[in-house]
Amino acid sequence: MLRPTALRPVLRSSPRCQQCLRRNLFSGKGSTRASQDFDLNKLNSQRRDYERHRTIFLASGATAGLISFIYTAWKLKEALAEQSEKQKQKIAVKCDAPAIPTETFKTEAGEKRKIVVHDEEGRVIVPTGNSVVPAFPRTINVKLPTSKESNSVAASISDKEGDEFTLVGLGVRTVTFLSIQVYMTGFYVATQDIAKLQRYLVKKINPSATTLIPAEKDALRKALRDVAEGEETWDTLLREAGCRSIFRIIPVKDTDFPHLRDGFVRAIAARSQRNAAYNDDAFGVAMRDFKALFNRGSVQKKQELLLCRDEKGLLSVLYSPDIGNEPKREVMGTFGEERLSRLLWLNYLAGSKVASEPARESIIEGVMEFVERPIGTVATQVV
Template identity: 30%
Template structure:
């Protein structure tokens, strides 16, 4: 069972326009989840994403398009790939293996509108030994890639993330775990 861990709003800073609300859900009752009091908030978030089923729920606050979200998602994941290669957190093998799932991710989104208040649920399945993790975009399709699935969710918590309020609320929620 997934629990709501935090919510926030994505704002385009230079225009101060709220684009979408975002929620982060996770299975915090997963027996494989091992959080230690000595872990930093970022380490706890990484452990939750690495170990548990998670969901990102995006609810547009204005009419948008799937292609607009797709472009933002692809930009975020390719930036994480580039930065990971630079700082050594992503291996050459992971980068090569991520290429095909990233191409597939580009094809999942229709050229149609995503109307105001219509949720887009993005579900990260828990790890299964010997299987790549699946990242499912409700009603659109799935990709299977440990790296892409994990890094897609983690990008919401990199730096300030797309929604600083989301990251702040998640950190407060997991402090006592």
Template identity: 35%
Template sequence: MSATSRPAMRLLSTRLAQLQRAPAASKLRPSQVRHASRYSAPSKRSYTAAPTQDSYFVNPSGEDAEPRHPTAPARNPLDARAVQEAFEEKRQYHLRRMRFAGMGLLLSLVGLGAVVWNLDLDDMDSVKAEREKAKSGWKLQMDASNEANERFQGKEVVVIGAGEGKRIMAQGKGEEIELVQTGTSSVPHFPRTIYLPASSKDDPNAATPVPGLVTAAQANSPVNPGNVSGQEEYTLVGLGIRTVSFLSIQVYVVGMYVRTQDISGLQAKLIHLVNPEASTLVPAEKEALKKKMLDPVASKELWSELLNVPGMKSAWRISPTRNTDFAHLRDGWKTGIDKRTAEARNEARKIDPSAETQYDAEEFGQSMRKFMTTFSGGKAPKGSVMILTRDQQGALDIYFEAKPEEKTKEIQHLGTVDDERIGRLIWMNYLAGGKVSSEAARQGVVDGCVSFASRPVGSVETMVT
């Protein structure tokens, strides 16, 4: 090797030694970046720490700062693609913030609307009036509750007695009406007994009376006390409030009534469903009856038996807790009917896929159309009364009373649907199955039926009369 090449080899050996040591240095100092010329001397090489990245959620430089992920590499401001990516990332960031803000505003408006919807201004006025009367030294007479100054059908409401023996009465115009508390200030009371027109099919003077029917009694007869103008007395079995949505918005109060002279037959059927040889039920049997009436499957069988025709006369009294209309009430009942018919079809087609049910017939479709057209263009203000009655042959009669406090006006008869399937499906939607229109109403009816079954047959009618 010539003498001129030896210095070059020495320089090359030094360079190779530095290259071999570079990986080890990088392992010891992974957070450092080497900034040195490829051809600089080893003694002049320097290492500078890499700048820390800004947090993805923090923009210390202000609103227009560019949000980046901590592991994202630094961008070259002269790179057009990098600038476009930064702009798009910033745009998506602000869009996300706008979406979250919009969702928060929407939820706030929904919550405010729900509060306003459930706000009872009439109740607030009555509370204000009570406070003013209390300040002026006014006191309630008798053992009255907070609702004692309210009125029911134009009569003053008073509470007599206290505890379990307490009675709520509407007194005035020479008559008294016993009331039951509903649990809501919008419609605070329901009457314990009501009077409804007798069906034309029950006319004892009819040329061809229907077999198996108990004809309507004459006015003020012992079996139908208080009967005026061919009306019949019905007794409350149980009631409850129908609510909708997860906010439990109250829609209406609904109560089931049974014609008073049919209660003994209902008692006998309820008792015999549990113990065919008993005349009344003991505590263990009452619990068994209640469990059966609340069971999703057994309740369908039980009420199918109780609603057979010819059978008892019954009615539902519905009083809206806020202003609504006929279409809204009708759509709720139609939804329940559609659900029940769909369940019947599914059960039938599990056995035979080509099977048709009684609800697939053209006659049923015509009855549904008649039911829908019965509720046409009417308003149902808060506190009004809608009554659905089902006679012994299952025919559905629909009545409406816009202002119950004005008893000078007769109750309005909206129409009749003769197909017994329509009424039976509405009744079943309140009383039977896993999910009902109002669980509170079903619980009230079940408690009332158990109370009937715990007394000897015929004793409830005597108590009412």
């Protein structure tokens, strides 16, 4: 074997080998090829292009999906409205009597009068425009429970007991942008207390008047529709006038008590948070008990729920699974906290956002019928 030292003379004596080695090491051909293959700027540019194209593609897909969703929802809403209208026409055709009329006629004096409609039992009814709950009774008889009455005693309350309440206005409660109908609601005032309602609203516009002329009615209508003034008007009326009133709720689809509770609680909480006067223990306890009251099961369509408020603001919740000729109403609970019932009432009567805009508008128009008559005459008139 040749020793390593034996190769040194050979390398030194081979200038050609040395020249080849020097050319290969310092010619730069290998480094140029590597820089071409691993050009970081070029790779970074390609990556940016890829990310940009990918973002554009995803954004286009999301936009197309959103547009298609909105279009489909709009078409679905139109289809549901058309189907509801067809159902109303079918119901009107199937009924022995013609569809409930809503038009008015004029007397010889030029005064407009509504056509009176009766159901099979002879009760005066008011059309709702809903196919599931087509009409509300013009008057209902309800015995308002006291805070001392137990549920076992109040469970025997029937529709023929108690005081008479007269319908002021009604409307449908809808949710989501699809306007899905949840329940019909009607606002009733104790017939004997309508004079209190008349007096307060008439004196608000004209302190020296006993009835309002058309221009004054327009001023009152504008005030009740205004967000701030309407809420102030109803808030003061509920606190000072002492009118007994009821919100009658009839679901148009199967639901449950927790679902109804969530709507009530959200509305009360939203209004109470705007006023520091509600941040006390008494109101917090009332809210807790009110929530617990609705820890129950389902509520089928056409069943009746009554939210009752007496002259002192006592809130009573009555429930009846049967709204036949003589429904038996169960008193679910009573609450002595006046502020709780007042905020719940304002959720339907006034503010920037109400539970049912059709109901609020109908109530305002019903109030206009009251204030155009002399104070105290509506309670005794023959409908």
